[in-house]
Amino acid sequence: MKIATLFTPEYPLVLESGRSLSHVQVAYEEYGTPSRHRDNTVFVCHALTGDSHPARHDPDDIPGWWDVMVGPGRPIDTDTFHVVSANVLGGCAGTTGPLSPGETGRPLGPDFPEVTVADMVTVHRALLAHLGIERLYSVVGGSLGGMQALEWLLRHPGDARRFVLIGTAAGLTTDGLAAHAISRAAIRSDPCFDGGRYVDDLIGPGPRDGLGIARMVAHLTYMSPESLESKFGRAVQPGREPTGPAHGRYAIERYLEHQARKFVDRFDANSYLHLTTAMDRFTAFERPHAIAPENDPAVHVFSFASDRLFGQEVTNALLAQLTATGLTTVTHHRDTTSPAGHDAFLLNVPGYLREMRAVLAEPSAV
Structure with a gap:
């Protein structure tokens, strides 16, 4: 670089x-x-x-x-x-x-x-x-x-x-605008967002949970219903026992969680807010x-x-x-x-x- x-x-x-x-x-x-x-x-x-x-x-x-x-x-x-x-x-x-x-x-x-x-x-x-x-x-x-x-x-x-x-x-279509709106709301509602000053104020790890959810929402728009069905369907993640309504057992859920974890390690929440807004406008x-x-x-x-x-x-x-x-x-x-x-x-x-x-x-x- x-x-x-x-x-x-x-x-x-x-x-x-x-x-x-x-x-x-x-x-x-x-x-x-x-x-x-x-x-x-x-x-x-x-x-x-x-x-x-x-x-x-x-x-x-x-x-x-x-x-x-x-x-x-x-x-x-x-x-x-x-x-x-x-x-x-x-x-x-x-x-x-x-x-x-x-x-x-x-x-x-x-x-x-x-x-x-x-x-x-x-x-x-x-x-x-x-x-x-x-x-x-x-x-x-x-x-x-x-x-x-x-x-x-x-x-x-x-x-x-x-x-x-x-x-x-x-x-963007209205669907696209809606997906971005949910993503930004998830970031802003994270307790560690701190009004966007999470880096400056060193409040915990930053809005990792909110940014991860934003990535999960976006990822669904990037895949087709057919690809989701063929890859995951209603398959249960091997080795995962049901843990109640808070944590599901399905492979699609684990996949989205994995995508979220990877993403928050490399991307900044404020950049995500700015770039999705640029797309919206x-x-x-x-x-x-x-x-x-x-x-x-x-x-x-x-x-x-x-x-x-x-x-x-x-x-x-x-x-x-x-x-x-x-x-x-x-x-x-x-x-x-x-x-x-x-x-x-x-x-x-x-x-x-x-x-x-x-x-x-x-x-x-x-």
Whole structure:
């Protein structure tokens, strides 16, 4: 992981809210080698709980969150492309966020300002300027990463030759808003939340229970009913005897508890509040957009039939809105093979990966 300082007191980051950050550092990683003309860079935008590490750098490295997609011989082939991925503004994996120190030297916590998807893109573009990259081969992202890629397309269509939007939408449905509302309520109601100052005041372990419940709620939206049924059904966890109504015996319950425990060890509750709020408030086409002929990149939308977070109607609306901007190349690739739900974009789904490889390796490729 590398760290870049992109904004300073002399040149602060002015957020969409009107507030500013006078010191912004960004955690990022690079894979592959820039071409002689510096025109082979793919920027990978991560999802809600991702970070700047989509793939292993070598066999001894820790796994990345998108090893099926990024790496030598993968669809985003690091033998061909120079890949950049950065932890988002407001995150908790090296980029400035609620855990970052304020003027007092203590974590900003709840005083960290509201950020938007557009603010995230502003920081991504500043990172690329820092790296001397003027135009991208592609911007690729799934879920919240797809929202970033969509916002980038609409605001700066000339920045890349192609934009790839995977398992995403122009805005959350009411179901999505509701899931986030429950998740944030769980965090805020945890006795150790302490108004968001759990790091500063060192009140117990922090809101681990609330954050864990938030992860359990979210995880259900990432899986399809079919995948839950096939993996767990009403199976009882081996070795688990019923312990009364407070603690069930079913494998699905143990699985969700396991996911919660893993998550709270690596993620910050205040970051979760900020990033889910940014997703909630994302409305890509709230203002009119028209893309000029000279800035007409190829746009590729990927969706999954089993995705209950962003279903068919959501994808159809996105496609119609993209076409209305004047874009001349908008393609849609819909996978009907994977029962995994929203999480399918992270998994080894052969047809989807083949299509991704084809999209990124068109005759006009590097």
